[in-house]
Amino acid sequence: MYEEFDIVSFLMGLPLAIILIGIIALYNIKKGRKERRYDERYSKIHDGARSISWYVTSAFILLSLIFVLIYERPSTAFFVLTVLWIVHTTSYGIGAAILNKKM
Numbered sequence: 001m002y003e004e005f006d007i008v009s010f011l012m013g014l015p016l017a018i019i020l021i022g023i024i025a026l027y028n029i030k031k032g033r034k035e036r037r038y039d040e041r042y043s044k045i046h047d048g049a050r051s052i053s054w055y056v057t058s059a060f061i062l063l064s065l066i067f068v069l070i071y072e073r074p075s076t077a078f079f080v081l082t083v084l085w086i087v088h089t090t091s092y093g094i095g096a097a098i099l100n101k102k103m
Contacts, residue, residue, distance in 0.1 A: 054092065061085050
């Protein structure tokens with residue numbers, strides 16, 4: 001399946017792609033600041049969107065855990081989803097603690 005995959009070409013192109021994405025991101029941030037895109041309204045909208053996204057992701061991970069437990073025995077998929085859940089909730093807790101300390 002991977003007979004034609006050239007790892008050397010991939011590893012040479014990967015840093016170039018990362019640098020290119022970084023340059024584009026910096027350009028977009030700089031342009032956004034000039035156009036005053038990052039005001040209070042922007043922050044409020046995106047905070048709400050992140051909150052909704054967090055709840056949807058939480059529900060999806062929990063449903064996936066239940067599905068894996070019902071249709072498969074505890075195998076690699078179960079442990080991967082459990083680690084994903086732990087990272088997800090831990091990052092939320094750390095973020096809440098940091099923001100709570102700032103306010």
